Amino acid sequence: MTDEASPHLKSLARLQDLIVKADLDWAVVLDPGPLALSTGLPLSVVTMGLHGREMPPMDLHKQVHQRLAFLRSHRPRPDGKPYSQKEIGAGAGLTSQWSGQLLNGGKKPSLEHAARIEDFFGVPRGFLTATPSQALDRALGEKLAELQDAQVAALQHANERLKAERDRQEALLQQGERNRVKSVSFRGSSSQVKREVLEELLASIVDEEA
Template identity: 45%
Template sequence: MLDAHTSLAEVRERLEELTGRPGGLAEVLDVGGLSFRTGIPADVVAVLLAGGTVPETSLSDRVRQRLDFVRETRRRPDGKRYALDELARIAGTSRQWLSEWRRSGLPSLEHADRIRRHFDLPAGFFTADETEALHTALQPVLQEYEAKADPLAPLRTPAFYRLARRAPHMSPRKLRALAEWAEMVTEQNPAGDDDF
């Protein structure tokens, strides 16, 4: 199994290839968005995107930093910060316990998971090291760039291959009808307009 640094390097290299920006991913990708999804400070995200390394953070420091990050970046519906009492309620614990968690950096898994789920954070949000967290957050970004680079990729499925193998045996009229149908179903429609 590859280590997180190697995996991140591979994703970074592929993104550099797809974007045409070797060493310049921080200029192309949404560093703030990656920071928001990972709990990693934006400057650390930029360093990692550039291929740099960052000092390893202890697990307790990571957990503490990510809890503070959640508190700073996630807002109540009224736009205000969550108070510790509110976060404690979300976690299903007391304010005193949450304060201890912030001090020690060692939450119970159940309480950390309740906060993670409440804020729709990725699995491992509190515990993944910076490299792992960024690697995970870059997966959908990579998929998006891959799809843009190869728009036919979604058509490379067994069902489409079976259809293509039938083409030599189809009449010109049927081939035209199939092409028209393909045009119809692949044309860009307004969001939510998937009716035939």
């Protein structure tokens, strides 16, 4: 089993490594539910892939038909109803008849037609035509990038807090040094005043005795 045949295995290994190093929750990071929604794959197929098993490809015609049905079901119109054949055809630049044949499994779309339909539903290019392993690999790669960005943001936040604490400690040290210098200066001035007073007193005593 090669990386070319099962590309999801490489992304899965990298995610597992990050989970261990960052002490993340396995069940949350590798929850098959969101991954199934992201890929259009059946939950059982995603679970199989997350267990490090090979994900054999489907017949492309059947796969496209299933994922089109998935998109209509999970990416409905704003009112919650599924898009009609006519709406999909108009949005993807296809005739209603052609889009109907695609949705009903009667036709296999060209790559250009598939890309138009993917754009219409707002899913990544290749959503309809990627093999199960390729689809899961994309979703795992997105999850990996998301976690890495979160780790970088957390590290930057920690560095900012550390710098702020260092600046605060430095300010306290500088303030303490200024206070110490003022105290020494005050004591020196006080001693000088006392010495001058004593000298004046002694001088007055000497004058009186004379």
